[in-house]
Amino acid sequence: SGLYAQTMAERGFVTLAFDPSYTGESGGQPRNVASPDINTEDFSAAVDFISLLPEVNRERIGVIGICGWGGMALNAVAVDKRVKAVVTSTMYxxxxxxxxxxxxxxxxxxxxxxxxxxxxxxxxxxxxxxxxYQPPYNELK
Known part of the structure; x- marks a missing residue:
């Protein structure tokens, strides 16, 4: 997501890249879990945060969802009407x-x-x- 954000920023967009809950640099347990409900909320929380920046036009907020989070991005846009555009890049x-x-x-x-x-x-x-827990999460016991 950082590469997409950097490329969009180079083209003049205000961007925010984030790791969804339980992944990457985001905290929480158990690690490396995808939850449609939680990850949909992650996108809305990102909209909350970025819309507080004075250089952001709240009427022109878009979302890019990468890989498995492409579907989560679509879910987020379906429920968060503040988002005006969505792009996904996902294989399946x-x-x-x-x-x-x-x-x-x-x-x-x-x-x-x-x-x-x-x-x-x-x-x-x-x-x-x-x-x-099932493999590969047995180590969380």
């Missing part, structure tokens, strides 16, 4: 891949079974007070 539809697998390799039955297992695991996590 992450939502579709998460629900149907690469090349639509996950059947409806497999998806349903996985969701049922996840629901059961959430109950176990709630009862024990600790989440069950």
């Amino acid at each position: 539809d992450m939502t579709r891949v998460m629900s149907k697998g690469y090349n639509d390799s996950v059947t409806l039955e497999q998806r349903t079974r996985t969701l049922e297992q996840l629901g059961q695991q959430r109950w176990k996590d709630a009862e024990s007070g600790t989440p069950a």
